[in-house]
Amino acid sequence: MQWSSSLSAMDGVRLLRLGKRLTELGRAMVADHASATLTPGEIAVISDVYQHPGSSVQDIRVRTGFAQSHVSTSVARLRERGLLDAAPDPADGRRTLLSVSTLARGYVRARATRPAEPLLAEALADPAQARRAAELLDELAALLLPGGPPAPARPDAAVPPPADQG
Template sequence: MDGVRLLRLGKRLTELGRAMVTDHASAALTPGEIAVVSDVYQHPGSSVQDIRVRTGFAQSHVSTSVARLRERGLLDASADPTDGRRTLLSVSALARSYVRARAARPAEPLLARAITDPAKAQRAAELLDELATLLLPDPGPAPTVSQPQSRPAPADHLAQVSAPAPAPETSPEPPTP
């Protein structure tokens, strides 16, 4: 694989990932805000600087995202007990519920829409799991792509914060022969 193809693949995987975490309830959140909430979820007690380092976002972007997320009640802030000038962030109960609901969603339906051959879609899910194992430093407690959680996801309360009413889902048209 050459560099250009790797970049194109990365862009497509980013698009698929955004489709996984963006729905009617999270439509009011930017992808950057979703990344910040997810980062703080995985690293409670983080400062803006900590988030900046882990996400690679500019400090101003993280600060703006944090302010918006706090306004929506998705992040809680407290003073650092060792340095009163620093603010430590944690996710609110509302955000924890939201992140758990997103993490529990299986990727297979999305892959099945993107790759119409069911066998190829399943193989793609398996390959993505293998790549995640090889390339991600610590996948954490989130379920893998091809092995969704069997427990039901908690109710998604984010819709109460900022989302319009959900539109009905439509199933994709079958491919024409």
């Protein structure tokens, strides 16, 4: 299929700018005082493991698109902090399978599963535009992210982050 330039005003530069803005909004959703010491990559890794318990570093790399070295470094840091648990793969003892620790589970549940619409409402100021932006983002996610659309967030998923342990 050939695209006509009249179909869309989207070009590479606008797409990069949009991606940067969406990244900023995503970081604002997951960042707070409890996660200020986590890098965006670590937040993405722990969120991925939360959604896919029993994952290997390779599994995480495929889903996130990060380099394996980046995933391995993030996993090591998260394990040191007690946020990820590791166990040998029963089918292949050389592989390590990861899961979110009890300490981190409530925090991740509260931050990673909350809806984006309130943040979009802040960014756009018009509730109708915020709803439309949320609908468009859901549609884009269904089209562009592997695995299709995510399950809707559960209303009971918003629990407070764990108390500081340090």
